[in-house]
Amino acid sequence: MENKRINGNDLIALGYKENHAMGVALKINKKRLGYSREQMLDKFRDVLHNPESYLDDKIFHPLAEVLLKIDTIERETVALKDAPDSYTVYGAEHIEEGAKKQMQVAMKLPVTVAGALMPDAHQGYGLPIGGVLATDNAVIPYGVGVDIGCRMALSVFDLPDSYIAAHHDKLKKVLMDNTRFGAGNGYQRHERVDHPVLDNELFKTHGFIRSLKDKAWTQLGSSGGGNHFVEFGIIEFAAGDDALGVGRGQYLALLTHSGSRGLGATIAGHYTKLAKEICKLPYEAQNLAYLDLNTAEGQEYWLAMNLAGDYASACHEVIHDKIRTALGAGLLAKVENHHNFAWKEQFDGEEVIVHRKGATPASRGTMGIIPGSMATPGFLVRGKGEEASINSASHGAGRLMSRTQAIKTLSPTALKTMLSDYGITLLGAGMDEAPMAYKDIHTVMSAQSDLVDVVATFVPKIVRMADDGSRED
Template structure:
């Protein structure tokens, strides 16, 4: 107990309110300054009760000034609505309380129109991962997410799935040769490829994007760290799909998951900071700061976000084209969908901005891909257009435990046995991406049967992920 970290609930129990003063206290608490936990709590209580006595204190003066000036700060804030807009939760029993609380705060924003929480939801920054939020002419950078335009792409080749058994070495070599992973990693100048996305005029018109163009070129065709992957697997159609014109059977598929790399992360950081400067919200909602689309700043972010999305798509295109050419394969179909993005859509006859932070677009007839984990199946789906879900579905299985918890508690031997039992070759990755760290994909899919129809199943067999400790996801 002595070494247990002091958290916001501890301070609230002392009488602190959930405002910017709480944030100031937590920042001081990041360093114990030689105090024990009990002594630190006593200090926090004393400062709250008599802040004027600490205005000259070397450690607690910032907190004292925050307490004394909180009324002035409160007067400058954009107030939240007292009652949250009602929203639908899918798979509620499997979603942690923190994610639900984050969604509740988002539903109090003055620009909020509607919301939904997908069954893979878990806590994030601002809007929870798996949160869908429709707003009135406003875009929330943290409602989009850090990895702007992160997406799934599936190529179905005219090659038999049996190649995964007969030509395993060749397929493994192909993935290793034509992919590159991890934060900061990319290609040398003589390795780079060209793509039309790099000719976007925004690279010349926007100072921030201009400074990022060389990095974007360097990382074009590469993948991030964390849960990003490139994998070969079996695509199984239990019946002919008339829309895709693919017969019943088993096919070799290539599935990728990655986003806009350093370009998107920098754009997200820049405009989130700008939004927080322009849109002062109460402490509990500060990561939901939004930009009005009628402002210059809002339009700047919107254009930069769309460029980052196009860039993410280009990265997948480069990877898929390289591997298709290396295999000498013909493409039967390619399906792609993205999350961590905002769209202008019509909801109940009203134009809204729909944020899908870790959620898949699922309008009627729209194709999507919902992966499981490195050792569990993913699904090719077709949306049903459910309006209560704002025409959305989950973007995966969703994390069951944090990365830190997974690393501390899961056994490498268990992962090794699971992969061997299922005939899966793993290249890279760490225990934080072990299947046991994720929710059961079948339970998640059962929670959203009214949102999507399953078209085909993808079973991973050769999986490549970052092995350098990257967490760019």
């Protein structure tokens, strides 16, 4: 009991309200600073009733300052709708309550037009991961996410599935030689490659973005940590696909998952902070702070977001080109889609801003990729254009347990056995990415049969992920 974390309910019991003061108190509590749980509760109680006495306190002065001006803060706070608008949920029985509660808060924003929750949804920051939100002329940085433009890319090569078994060691070497992983990692100056994305005008005209160009160049063609990967596998087209120009059969394929690296993360942090300063929402909704697209700040973020999306695409392009060249293979088809982004789209006859935080665009005829895990299939899909889902589908299987829980509870031996049974070679990764930490991809796919058609099935065989414990995902 002594070390049990203090939470919002504990503070409510002391007399705190669910407002900005509670947020400040919880931030202070994370540090604990040598106090026991009971000592911290005593301090919080005293600050609440005697804030003037703590204005010079090194630890508690931020809380005291907020408490003394809480009435002014609440007068300046943007009011939410009295009740959340209704929204569609897919696979509701497999979605944790925390994700549903986050979506309910998002549906109370004054700018919200429509929403949907995908079957892989789980709790995140701001919008839940797997959340889709349409807004009226407003963009939410945390509705896009930290890894702006995170995306999937698939290359289907003119090589048969038997190539993997016949050239296993070569393929491992190709992955090791042509990829780089982990938060903060990139390429030395003599290793860097050029790409037209680095010529974007923002790198010349916008001071903040200009300061990020060297980082962007360093990390161009690299992958993040966490659930990001580069993998060889077998893709099966059971019936072929005329639109893609790929016949029935099984082929060697390359599948990648990564985003905009440090560039996107820095842009997200900068504009989220700015949005919170401009758009003062109630405590429960503060991570959903939005920018009006009619303002200079909104337009700045929109341009920076699109740059980060283009940069993420460029990273995948560099990786795929390097690997195809190393293989000496021909390209039969390539598909890519992003899933942490905001788009201007038509919904119910009006232009809206559609945020897909961990959701795949699935308008009619749009191609997308929905991966499983390192040991389970992924799917090449074609969208059906279901308006109730705001033309969206899941972006993967979705986490079943947190990273911390996975590391504490899952067995490395069980993972090793599973990979062996499925004939998968794993290069890097930690227990937090074990397949058992994810939902059943087949259950997720069955919950969205109204949203997408499956075109082909991808089975991973040689998987590379970050092996440094980084969490840039």
